[in-house]
Amino acid sequence: MSDILLSLKGVKTYYGKIVALRGIDLDVHRGEIVTVIGANGAGKSTTMMTICGVTRAREGQIIYDGENITTLPTHQIVKKAIAQSPEGRRIFGRMTVLENLQMGAAVIDYAHFEEDLRMVYDLFPILEKRQSQRGGTLSGGEQQMLAIGRALMARPKLLMLDEPSLGLAPLVVKQIFEVVKELNEKQGLTVFLVEQNAYHALRLAHRGYVMINGQITMSGGGKELLSNPEVQAAYLEGGRH
Amino acid sequence: MEYFIQQLINGVTLGSIYGLIAIGYTMVYGIIGMINFAHGDIFMVGAFIALITLLAVTAMGITFLPVALLIVLIISMLMTSVWGWGVERLAYRPLRGSFRLAPLITAIGMSIVLQNFVQVVQGARVKPLPPQITGGITIMEKDGFLVQLSYMQILIIVTTVLLMAGFTLLINKTSLGRAQRACEQDQKMASLLGVNVDRTISLTFVMGAALASVAGVMFLLYYGVIDFYIGFLAGVKAFTAAVLGGIGSLPGAMLGGLLIGLIETFWSGYFSVEYKDVAAFSILAIVLIFMPSGLLGKPEVEKV
Ligand SMILES: Nc1ncnc2c1ncn2[C@@H]1O[C@H](COP(=O)(O)OP(=O)(O)OP(=O)(O)O)[C@@H](O)[C@H]1O
Ligand SMILES: [Mg+2]
Numbered sequence: 001m002s003d004i005l006l007s008l009k010g011v012k013t014y015y016g017k018i019v020a021l022r023g024i025d026l027d028v029h030r031g032e033i034v035t036v037i038g039a040n041g042a043g044k045s046t047t048m049m050t051i052c053g054v055t056r057a058r059e060g061q062i063i064y065d066g067e068n069i070t071t072l073p074t075h076q077i078v079k080k081a082i083a084q085s086p087e088g089r090r091i092f093g094r095m096t097v098l099e100n101l102q103m104g105a106a107v108i109d110y111a112h113f114e115e116d117l118r119m120v121y122d123l124f125p126i127l128e129k130r131q132s133q134r135g136g137t138l139s140g141g142e143q144q145m146l147a148i149g150r151a152l153m154a155r156p157k158l159l160m161l162d163e164p165s166l167g168l169a170p171l172v173v174k175q176i177f178e179v180v181k182e183l184n185e186k187q188g189l190t191v192f193l194v195e196q197n198a199y200h201a202l203r204l205a206h207r208g209y210v211m212i213n214g215q216i217t218m219s220g221g222g223k224e225l226l227s228n229p230e231v232q233a234a235y236l237e238g239g240r241h
Numbered sequence: 242m243e244y245f246i247q248q249l250i251n252g253v254t255l256g257s258i259y260g261l262i263a264i265g266y267t268m269v270y271g272i273i274g275m276i277n278f279a280h281g282d283i284f285m286v287g288a289f290i291a292l293i294t295l296l297a298v299t300a301m302g303i304t305f306l307p308v309a310l311l312i313v314l315i316i317s318m319l320m321t322s323v324w325g326w327g328v329e330r331l332a333y334r335p336l337r338g339s340f341r342l343a344p345l346i347t348a349i350g351m352s353i354v355l356q357n358f359v360q361v362v363q364g365a366r367v368k369p370l371p372p373q374i375t376g377g378i379t380i381m382e383k384d385g386f387l388v389q390l391s392y393m394q395i396l397i398i399v400t401t402v403l404l405m406a407g408f409t410l411l412i413n414k415t416s417l418g419r420a421q422r423a424c425e426q427d428q429k430m431a432s433l434l435g436v437n438v439d440r441t442i443s444l445t446f447v448m449g450a451a452l453a454s455v456a457g458v459m460f461l462l463y464y465g466v467i468d469f470y471i472g473f474l475a476g477v478k479a480f481t482a483a484v485l486g487g488i489g490s491l492p493g494a495m496l497g498g499l500l501i502g503l504i505e506t507f508w509s510g511y512f513s514v515e516y517k518d519v520a521a522f523s524i525l526a527i528v529l530i531f532m533p534s535g536l537l538g539k540p541e542v543e544k545v
Pocket of ligand 2: 044045046087162
C-alpha cells in the first residue's frame, strides 16, 4: 500500500473555453493534512470539484488509492470514501438537520448510523438541539457545522473541506479547526483543506500548496510556508487573523 | 342535501383519478423542473394496456374478478413504468442541460407520438368495456332520491387513499425518497453524497407512470369507454390540479386533484355541464393571482 492517498498529475480543467486549472500536480499522503491557499478565483474550489468529478479534468490524471478515478461518475468516486464539505456549504434547505446527516450516511448505506450520529452530535452539540429544524433556517455557522458533520457521516478516508472558516466568528473557526486536528490525530483521517484564512490553515496543515491563477506556484511544510516572505506578503498581510 | 352528497361522492371519485395523475406531473417538475407533457398519454397507455390485459385474462379463463383485476393492475403498472422509463431515457435525458425549452418541446412531441401510436395500433374508434364491477350501497334515501356509493367508487377512493399514503411514506421516510428530495434541491450535492442522480430521475418517472397507470385502470373501469385521446384532457386537468396545489408539492397534487374533481362535478351538477372546464380553469387563475405558488407550494424565500 502506497503512502500516497491522492495524487493529481497535470490536471487541466476548463469551464467551456475558460481555463481554470492549468496543469495541477499535487499529492496527499495518508494521515496528512494538506492545504491549498490562494487568492479568489485561483482555482481552489475547482480543484476539489475536479477530484470528485463534478467538473471534469480535460487532461491529466487523478489517482486515488492507487486507482485512476479521472473519468468515474461522481457518485462512484465518493463511494471510495471521499467526502466533501463544499464551498457555500450546500445544505439541503428543505430537509431537517437529521435528514441532512442521513444523506451523508447514504453513501455507506447507513452502516454504523447511530454510532456516527452520536460522534457528530458530540463534536457539534448544537446540531443535536437543532435536529428536527430545517437546514435552511440554521445560522451560517450552524450550517457549516452541519456540512462538516454530513461529510463525516460518510466515514471518509479523505475529508475535503472548502473554506470551512468562511463567514464564521473567530471562536467558531477555532473550534472547527480543533475538530479537524483532533480527527486527524486520533483517527488518522486524511484532510484536504482549502482556505482563505492562510494563517490558520498553514498552522494546522502538515504541508501546503500555493495556487495562483490555476497553477501551483509553491509548496512546502506548513510552518515553512508560513515563514516564507513571499507567502507572508501575499496571504498573511495584516499579520495574524 | 341528498343531491349535494351524491355530487360530493362523484367529485371525490373523479378527484382521486386526477390526483393520481397529478403526482406524476408534480414529482417530475420537482426533480428536473420540466413539465412532462407526455404524462397524460402515459395514463392513456395505461388504460389501453389494462383493456387488452383484461380481455386476454378473460380469454384465458380467469373469471374470478378480483384476481383478474389484480393481474390487470400489475401488468398495466409494469408496462406503463417501462414506457415512462423509456420516454425519459430516449427523449429527455439526452437533452438534460440544454436550453430550457428543449425538453418541453420534446415532451409535446412525445405526447403526439404516443397518441398516434395508440391510434394506429388500436384504431381511432372508442373502445367500450362492459361494466365489470356493478352495484353499490345506498347511503340515504329521501323522496325517491337515492344517494349511491357504488362499489366501483369505493374501489377507486380506497385504492387512491392507500396509494397516496404509501407514496407519502416512501417520499418522506425512506432513503429513496430522501435521495429524490435531495436531487430536487441540489443535484450536484446529491451526487457528492453518492446519489446516482440519473437513476433517481428515472425512478421518479417510473413512479409517476405507475400511478398514472392505476388512474388509467380506474378510468377504464369507471367510465367503460376509452380512446387514444383521453390522455389529453385528463392530462390537462391533472396538470391544472398540480399547479393549483402548488407544483412540486406532493400533498399539493393530491389536494389539487381533489379540488378540481369537486369543482368540475359540482359545477356540472348545479350549473351547466358545458362550462365545467371553464370553471376549473377560472378557479385556477384566481388562486394563482392571490397565491402564485399554488395552495401548498413552497414559498421561494429560503435562507441559504
Ligand atoms: N461555473 C463556472 N463557469 C465559468 N467559470 C467558472 C465557473 N466556476 C468557476 N469559474 C472560474 O474558474 C476560476 C476558478 O474558480 P474557483 O471557484 O475554483 O476559485 P477559488 O480559488 O475557489 O476562489 P475563491 O477563493 O473565491 O472561492 C475563476 O476564475 C472562476 O471565475
Ligand atoms: Mg472557492
